[in-house]
Amino acid sequence: MKIGAMFGDVLSSLFMKPVTEKYPKVRQDPPKRFRGCIDWDAEKCTGCGICAMDCPANAIEVIVIDKKEKRFVLQYHVDRCTFCAQCVHSCNHGCLTMKADVWEMAALDKQGYTRWFGEAGDIQYVLAEPAL
Numbered sequence: 001m002k003i004g005a006m007f008g009d010v011l012s013s014l015f016m017k018p019v020t021e022k023y024p025k026v027r028q029d030p031p032k033r034f035r036g037c038i039d040w041d042a043e044k045c046t047g048c049g050i051c052a053m054d055c056p057a058n059a060i061e062v063i064v065i066d067k068k069e070k071r072f073v074l075q076y077h078v079d080r081c082t083f084c085a086q087c088v089h090s091c092n093h094g095c096l097t098m099k100a101d102v103w104e105m106a107a108l109d110k111q112g113y114t115r116w117f118g119e120a121g122d123i124q125y126v127l128a129e130p131a132l
Helices: 003-014 050-054 086-090 120-128
Strands: 038-040 060-066 071-077 096-098 114-117
Touching (some): 038 071, 060 120, 071 120, 086 096
Antiparallel strands (some): 038 096, 060 071
16 A cells, blocks of 8 residues: 555545444434334233244243233343344234334343343242242
């Protein structure tokens, strides 16, 4: 590379505006059809577990507490998820959706990557249960 060409590039870049974005002060909208974290609608869920069986990354676990009373807990491992939306397509009842507004997923420890869906009492019941 010639020295003159290099100095020309340096001088031209001194007078240009920076191309970086001012994130997080200025946020852009996510693109159309963006796949973020999943969201679970407990009212529609029957606890069949097809979403967990079809997940290629084993990111979903459906824990059935009482099927007659429709008491289910869904454990979602964000760190395992490949955001392929296979669980959404597999769900016959439409209880899973991909949220486009949930995409900032940084956490300081591994507990931040596990999300629980369900009634608060049911989640506490599952967490208090001794491991088999």
